[in-house]
Amino acid sequence: MSTSRDAILAAIRSKTLEPTPLPTLEQDWIRFDDPIAQFGSVLEFVGGKCVRCESLAAVQETLDTVVECQTAVVRCSTVSGVGRPTLSIDDIDDPHSLDTVDFAVLRGQFAVAENGAVWVTDAGLRHRVPFFLSQHLALIVPSSEVVPNMHEAFQRLTFKDRGFGCFISGPSKTADIEQSLVIGAHGPRSHIVFLVDSIDA
Secondary structure, three states: OOOHHHHHHHHHHOOOOOOOOOOOOOOOOOOOOOHHHHHHHHHHHOOOEEEEEEEHHHHHHHHOOOHHHHOOOOEEEOOOOOOOOOOOHHHOOOHHHHHHOOEEEEEOOEEEOOOOEEEEEOOOOOOOOHHHHOOEEEEEEEOOOEEOOHHHHHHHOOOOOOOOEEEEOOOOEEOOOOOOOEEOOOOOOEEEEEEEEEOOO
16 A cells, blocks of 8 residues: 555655766865964954964973963873973873863864864874863964865865864854853863974974
C-alpha cells in the first residue's frame, strides 16, 4: 500500500539535476595592504590584543608589564624562555586539574588578517585544555605567518593525521543574554597574540 511518504520520495527520485562543478579557490579574495595591521585591528575589535615583538625576549619583557600575567598564581607555557611557568603541562596526568591555570602561553601556527583568528593545534602538546580553561591566554605566532583571508588559511590545513586543531579569535565571549556582550563567559577572559619577527622553531 502506497503512502504519502513513498509518493514524495518517488517524486524526488524521478527528478535529476545537472551536476554543478565545485567552485575554485583560485579567485580574487580579499587582501590587505598591511595584513599585520588588519589582524591587530580586527583582534582588538573582538576583545583581544595584538603585540608585535622582535624576539621572544621582547615578548617576555612585555609580559612582565601585563597585570594578568604578573598577578597569576598558576602559569604554564609551551614556549621556552617565555611566561615564567609555575607548572609544566607535561607533568600533569589529569587535564581537568589544569582548570586552575591563570595564565597560559602557547604557540599558534598562523594568523588570519580577515577575522583576527589564530590556528592552533595540539602538536607537541600533552593536553589541549589550556587553550580553553586558562583564565588568560597568550599565543605566540611568527609575524611572517599572517595570511590575508580564510580561503588561504584553509589551503594551509592538512588532515593527513588525526589530531586537534581550531581557530581562536579573541577571548571567549557571548552576546546571547539581553544582547549584551560579555567577555570571558566560558573561557579565557583575555587574549593576547604576540606576532614575533624572530622566533625559535
